[in-house]
Amino acid sequence: MRLVLHDSGVGTLGIQYLLAIAKAHGHDARLFFDNSFSKDYLAQDFFLTNFLSLTPQQACDRITALEPEVVGFSMYSYLYKGHMKLIRLLKRANPELVIICGGTHPSLLPEVVLRNEEVDFVIVGEAELSFPAFLEALANSGTSQVKALPREALPGVWNMHEGAVVERGLSPIVRDLDQVVFPEKEAHYEANPALSSIYTLVTSRGCFNACTYCNSSSLNVLYRSHHERYYRARSVDNVMAELRMATTKYHPRYIEFFDDAFGAKRSWLREFCTRYKEEIGLPYDVQTIPTVLDEESLEWLADSGCVDLEVGFQAANPQVRANVLNRHETNEEVKSLVLRAIELGMFVELDLIVNLPGETREHIEESLEFIRETRPQLVSVGFLQYFPKTPIIDIAIREGVISPAHIRKIEQGEFMNSMRLLSQSGLGTRYRIIPFQMFFASRMPRWISRPLIRLVEKPLIRNVCSFCASAFLYASRLLISFTDKRDFYLRGQIIRSFYAAKWVLARKFSGTSRERALVAQSSRQTPQG
Numbered sequence: 001m002r003l004v005l006h007d008s009g010v011g012t013l014g015i016q017y018l019l020a021i022a023k024a025h026g027h028d029a030r031l032f033f034d035n036s037f038s039k040d041y042l043a044q045d046f047f048l049t050n051f052l053s054l055t056p057q058q059a060c061d062r063i064t065a066l067e068p069e070v071v072g073f074s075m076y077s078y079l080y081k082g083h084m085k086l087i088r089l090l091k092r093a094n095p096e097l098v099i100i101c102g103g104t105h106p107s108l109l110p111e112v113v114l115r116n117e118e119v120d121f122v123i124v125g126e127a128e129l130s131f132p133a134f135l136e137a138l139a140n141s142g143t144s145q146v147k148a149l150p151r152e153a154l155p156g157v158w159n160m161h162e163g164a165v166v167e168r169g170l171s172p173i174v175r176d177l178d179q180v181v182f183p184e185k186e187a188h189y190e191a192n193p194a195l196s197s198i199y200t201l202v203t204s205r206g207c208f209n210a211c212t213y214c215n216s217s218s219l220n221v222l223y224r225s226h227h228e229r230y231y232r233a234r235s236v237d238n239v240m241a242e243l244r245m246a247t248t249k250y251h252p253r254y255i256e257f258f259d260d261a262f263g264a265k266r267s268w269l270r271e272f273c274t275r276y277k278e279e280i281g282l283p284y285d286v287q288t289i290p291t292v293l294d295e296e297s298l299e300w301l302a303d304s305g306c307v308d309l310e311v312g313f314q315a316a317n318p319q320v321r322a323n324v325l326n327r328h329e330t331n332e333e334v335k336s337l338v339l340r341a342i343e344l345g346m347f348v349e350l351d352l353i354v355n356l357p358g359e360t361r362e363h364i365e366e367s368l369e370f371i372r373e374t375r376p377q378l379v380s381v382g383f384l385q386y387f388p389k390t391p392i393i394d395i396a397i398r399e400g401v402i403s404p405a406h407i408r409k410i411e412q413g414e415f416m417n418s419m420r421l422l423s424q425s426g427l428g429t430r431y432r433i434i435p436f437q438m439f440f441a442s443r444m445p446r447w448i449s450r451p452l453i454r455l456v457e458k459p460l461i462r463n464v465c466s467f468c469a470s471a472f473l474y475a476s477r478l479l480i481s482f483t484d485k486r487d488f489y490l491r492g493q494i495i496r497s498f499y500a501a502k503w504v505l506a507r508k509f510s511g512t513s514r515e516r517a518l519v520a521q522s523s524r525q526t527p528q529g
Contacts, residue, residue, distance in 0.1 A: 236268060
């Protein structure tokens with residue numbers, strides 16, 4: 001079958017795996033990669049974002065020009081509304097087109113997504129086994145026949161039939177991740193060549209923590225309800241095989257590991273660090289949680305080439321961290337980790353969340369003081385997002401921050417503000433000055449950082465800083481990424497944005513001759529009215 005998978009931003013590993021799997025099963029699998037700035041949350045505050053984005057109709061025309069029989073989407077909650085707008089246009093252009101949706105949002109809310117009549121199928125959970133089975137059934141039987149299959153057929157593939165949801169449980173999962181094919185990245189690199197400088201992968205799936213604000217906790221509950229483990233890790237042998245393939249085939253300059261909790265098993269991490277240094281040797285970046293690392297494991301990472309360590313901390317107040325976020329590391333543990341990583345020469349990025357239920361001025365000041373004491377090179381401040389079925393929703397309702405009526409809006413993707421960016425945070429000037437304060441706390445000498453933090457709180461200066469906050473956020477990130485070579489990931493995303501702008505402008509105003517002909521043909525075939 002001819003299928004098109006939709007992707008955007010930095011690229012989704014799930015889409016890359018499905019491209020590889022679909023091709024291995026003999027299907028004509030293609031990628032539509034939308035480089036639009038509006039699909040990249042880090043660019044949504046940029047003043048030229050609308051200009052540097054395709055309209056939904058332009059994206060629809062280009063997908064339709066590829067003449068797919070099936071179009072697949074991997075959906076996160078914050079892009080759900082935009083995806084549904086595009087899906088409605090695609091169905092209007094070709095009512096026979098089969099739309100299938102997967103990813104976090106549909107996995108947690110299959111019934112909600114299927115209420116949209118334009119969505120034909122939803123895959124719940126990981127799709128390495130269920131997606132090729134679905135494509136085979138569709139090729140052999142057709143859409144109506146597949147929708148009429150009994151519940152026990154096509155596990156994990158949900159749909160509507162005769163006005164009712166056909167629930168087919170969780171997709172069969174690959175328990176041994178070493179058996180999964182390596183992801184297909186050529187189409188992504190063709191769509192945006194800057195992506196090829198950083199090879200992205202995971203050594204594990206899922207997370208064993210139960211943080212109240214994170215989708216991983218909700219997915220853990222989903223998997224346990226079907227007697228499956230969400231967290232699984234690949235062998236070091238398998239990871240090294242993928243990295244050797246990547247360095248030979250793609251020649252990246254850096255490696256980025258997207259695990260939620262990299263190196264959670266100590267013996268695995270020791271073997272990995274030894275072999276990575278000997279067999280790969282490229283600078284790399286990991287994301288992890290403080291409780292899985294100690295001083296010795298930090299030394300292994302640094303010695304093996306880890307130059308960038310992203311640590312989730314979220315809040316400095318111990319009661320907030322324990323009672324609101326269900327995080328149980330101590331401030332001293334995190335402080336020791338950050339200071340030792342800096343001593344070992346790593347670029348440390350510390351993640352914080354603000355606008356938490358019950359948050360006070362004092363809680364933010366505690367976080368600022370922690371930053372002053374530890375001085376990580378980068379502080380990423382995220383504004384709290386309420387993701388579907390996360391426990392923090394109930395906490396916020398009890399605190400009176402939101403009401404039960406907001407649950408439907410959360411499920412429909414209508415309660416999504418920007419996770420990082422200020423103009424779309426929906427918050428006032430008190431929060432808009434936080435990027436200034438975090439920059440002063442982490443980058444300025446201690447003797448002057450506290451006076452500067454207090455200075456921007458004065459009414460007139462606060463208003464001025466609030467107005468300039470988005471520009472300052474971009475400027476400070478640019479300054480850090482281009483003055484510290486260890487911050488390769490953010491620098492790579494900035495370079496990627498230049499390629500994205502070029503791609504968008506080419507397709508908005510010209511496109512290749514082949515694209516122009518295909519889009520013109522598809523537009524003539526699109527029903528009007």
